[in-house]
Amino acid sequence: MTRIVGLFADLDIKPGALGSLAECHKVAAKLTGILGIKPAVIIESGHGVQPIWRIANTKRSPNCISSAVEREQWKGLLQRWGGLVQQMSSEVRPGSCVDGVYDLSRILRMPGSVNNKNPKAPVPVVTRIGSESRSVHRSSLLRALDTYDAQPIKPRSNLPEAVPTTRGEAWKWVDKQKGSSATVPEMLALGRYRSMLDQLNYDELVAMFRDGTDEEASAYNLMRNRVLYVVLLSTENRAGLALALEFIKRAYLEVMELRRNGDAPGEPRSEREALSAFERALQGAVGRARSRGMSPEPQRDSDGRIVVRHRVDSAVSEA
Incomplete structure (x- = not known):
């Protein structure tokens, strides 16, 4: 803020x-x-x-x-x-x-x-x-x-408390989300406002995780926040969750490999540790999403943008 x-x-x-x-x-x-x-x-x-x-x-x-x-x-x-x-x-x-x-x-x-x-x-x-x-x-x-x-x-x-969620339950929840398995062509057909096309910029994800600091903007926190973001997007009827998560996971793993090879600053994690960190992030995100539930589908225009209904009123405070 x-x-x-x-x-x-x-x-x-x-x-x-x-x-x-x-x-x-x-x-x-x-x-x-x-x-x-x-x-x-x-x-x-x-x-x-x-x-x-x-x-x-x-x-x-x-x-x-x-x-x-x-x-x-x-x-x-x-x-x-x-x-x-x-x-x-x-x-x-x-x-x-x-x-x-x-x-x-x-x-x-x-x-x-x-x-x-x-x-x-x-x-x-x-x-x-x-x-x-x-x-x-x-x-x-x-x-x-x-x-x-x-x-x-x-x-x-x-804010409701997160629902305790195992790794198996988290992936089952992902698979059951509407449009979770959408491919890139399917997301292109749906458009950016009904899908997660904007979350598939791999180079941007790698750069963001690589440049993370050791504080709130650490690579892990940035990865965890992005996982939570796409999981919550799926509760708003955005298609493509599985692919968005795969992009995040691969980008995070690449940054950890760069660190292990001395090509990026920061504390390195083994591939196993990095995968475990990603799984923990997914568990937490799905637990939050399960407590929140699915959002109702808003009215959209032909491009998929949310339609904002409004009335102009010069005396709005006198209603």
């Missing part, structure tokens, strides 16, 4: 939270009044509303994160903003609670996708775009939080 570009409120309709879309919009309107700026967009997430304001980036009020100190400052601001959202929710519906999702790593529901919490009644995610909206300055946000004495909301993590 290198900068903060948006400020969001996650307003849910559920027991213990808000009771209707109208109440969600009332909270959004209250927050708009406090900030003095309309949201850039409002996402109707299927069972709630997510207004989003732009964060300005100026010399006096930057939105960049370039140090651990700035990261902690933004972390605190977002948690206090969550406290302000809670205050406004309580004013609209006394006793209601908002989720503690105001952290740097939060990912919101994708516009154009489908909210499938209730499989019997899936709801499309629609975005309302504000035609007139300025950006919120960090200094203005801080003044608003101080004015309302907003206290940090307790963060929570809703």
